[in-house]
């Protein structure tokens with residue numbers, strides 16, 4: 026039975042998409058619902074989200090933001106107010122047309138994002154420079170009617186936080202845009218062990234209605250990129266469209282400068298595809314709902330279960346500890362909790378109890394550590410820290426291996442054909458080249474990294490004078 030369990034997960038190299046589906050369903054993160062593209066987050070999947078949410082929420086509050094809650098619906102006339110914004114979102118908006126049996130006089134959109142709702146509110150509560158800055162965040166669900174969907178990565182309804190801020194000056198809004206991008210980057214790297222590239226989106230790829238968009242881009246095991254979070258400087262475009270004005274320090278009426286930034290449940294998809302392997306999920310210790318799983322050995326023997334339960338109580342003060350005292354075979358349990366990505370397993374049997382020791386087994390290396398009971402807390406903490414750091418290092422190495430440079434389009438294509446990943450290449454800044462690269466290779470511009478290099482003076486596509494280094498990739 027134990028073996029049977031593992032065999033059901035498709036190998037990553039055979040079929041990565043099927044591997045992903047196997048992991049999210051068999052590790053009990055999600056179930057499919059009767060609405061296409063909407064998923065049920067099961068307790069284990071939701072617990073992961075809650076841990077990510079808590080970590081991010083503290084960072085959002087530490088940087089001076091307050092949480093609020095906005096309505097789910099946006100009247101059509103309000104959504105229409107910012108032209109670029111509505112154009113960008115119109116193809117994927119869901120509309121409510123009826124209330125009960127009655128047709129509404131105005132359609133209501135189910136929020137795809139809440140810039141205009143925040144804008145309408147800010148117009149009412151901001152009057153003077155003394156009312157600024159306004160630093161709001163909301164945790165909510167949003168709906169985007171996507172054509173193709175995949176659990177976590179692209180779903181019709183998803184969970185996220187969206188920050189919306191108002192400032193006196195362009196510079197303050199810029200600083201805020203950078204600050205929140207750094208918050209996202211630190212969450213990804215320090216908590217999720219997912220390395221990211223920080224940079225700016227091109228005009229074509231920026232948020233609809235923004236002055237510019239900053240992004241963090243991550244690379245998955247299969248060499249495809251995933252946008253992990255974005256932070257937008259909105260300038261005063263929304264403020265002008267919605268009439269958000271304040272009296273400045275000189276007594277003049279002025280529009281506010283705004284930002285917005287968002288981080289979603291798709292990060293769970295990234296975590297799965299960066300750290301997972303053929304045995305299943307692998308969750309970084311900092312967000313693992315269970316960090317240590319106790320598996321009693323020969324638990325029918327006298328004293329073993331009592332001892333294991335005592336250990337659980339004792340360890341629960343220090344780490345998130347689980348115990349499986351069911352009558353399933355230890356081998357089944359080992360496979361099950363490896364598949365669920367629990368970072369550390371603790372085995373304890375009659376002989377261990379006699380020797381006042383237990384065995385710790387790392388999910389990543391399989392390394393077994395015999396640890397004396399009186400050193401257990403310290404050793405567990407040390408090992409979890411080591412696992413967390415090693416996960417980051419492995420991911421960083423893998424990304425480095427999958428990052429290549431291209432000087433012309435044929436090199437570009439050759440790289441994509443042989444070893445997919447990030448391609449660093451120079452770009453002239455023209456949208457025509459961006460379009461051509463996408464059309465001919467399927468890769469899109471991911472970002473112009475903040476750390477620029479000059480690989481050559483020529484655009485990888487047209488050969489004209491290059492302006493920026495760009496990270497390109499096929500992407501989720």
Ligand SMILES: [Zn+2]
Nearest residue numbers: 453458484487
């Ligand atoms: Zn070009």
